[in-house]
Amino acid sequence: MSDTTFNALSSYISGTTDTPPELTNARSDAGEFGLVVPDEITGSLLSTLAAGAVASDSAGAIAVTPAAGVVGLYLLEGLGERGHLTCIDPEAEHQKQARATFTAAGYRPSRFRFLPSRPLEVMGRLAHGSYQLVYGDMRPSDLKAFITAAWPLLSDNGVLILADCLLDGTLSDDTRRDRDTIAAREADEHVRQMDGALVTRLPLGAGMTILTKRPAPSS
Template sequence: MSNAFEFLRNYVESTTEIDPALATAREDAAEFGLPVPDEVTGQLITTLAAATNSEGSTGAIAITPAAGLVGLYILRGLADGTTLTCIDPETEHQRHAKAIFREAGYSPSRVRFLPSRPLDVMGRLAFDSYQLVFGQVSPMDLRAFIDAAWPLLRPGGVLMLADALLDGTVSDETRKDRDTVAAREADDYVRALDGAHVARLPLGAGLTLVTKKT
């Protein structure tokens, strides 16, 4: 199964034309040693951003140090007139993301940057307004992040939890370290959410999609 998965992923990547802005964003993230979605996951991000477009949507939120790359995938799917909000405490990461979006031709009005810890500012954002929230946070913050992100989503909106399953180590009951226990508890918690459809996919270190029922 793993060989088949790798074969399919390699096929998708080899038959996809990557534009220069995406290539630059991926190189920039690699220089900083940042974890990034592969091309398969990136295409899924774009598809979900496009599929969740709806009248009245404010736009999407990207909470990841690799906002330049993730943001490009999101912006490709977002409808005109909506905004991408990037939240990260590292201003250097955001400076690089701004340059990447400018190179890709996106107007500065399409993106806003909040140089803060996500959990410090998410409660100030408008509830029931966003169609997509992408989060790449530490296992210890997962539960609090879910609680902060869930009210922001519109009905039909999607919460994406990148690398939330720790390469499957959550399934190893002998693992009792803090990160694994926190990720396992967050996985249990999100699957028990009322009004949610949950899908867990073998992408990256385990991608969890949580869709708010309409």
């Protein structure tokens, strides 16, 4: 697919996607904080993946991102009435805004919770195998540690989403030896070698990686 075709398709999809006012406001709020948020195409995929996660009476998702207001709306839409969302971010102001956003969108407080903590510190205290989806928007230097912390939390067939983890494809440039590129390259190599993971990499945002946790073989 040529760049022209890709851009034309992206423009068409974005231009014909209905955006509710709550999402428009959440994007505006994120902009005031200087936060990067998923575009409409990426957001639609998040909703679809969250919908696929609702396989039980109590589907759980985790969003580790400062832009929880935007990401959370997409995930909650997909989770439906049976799902609940845990948002993790150390910045209380981000979470305060996200809480107001979810409430304005009509979501009951029982559908979401906020943990104002450093993600890698609090994730180790969450129940293993209890979540069907984990979304992470992490610094490259924290990617491998985040993957290690998130993977045990997923149930069988659960999905781990790494946002903007491929740094716009600069990982392929062997001359790039800066710290972020090296860390992102190592994380990408790590996920491609993980046992029991179905890995999908997509040219969305700065590069998205999706890992699906395969059930362990029965003995």
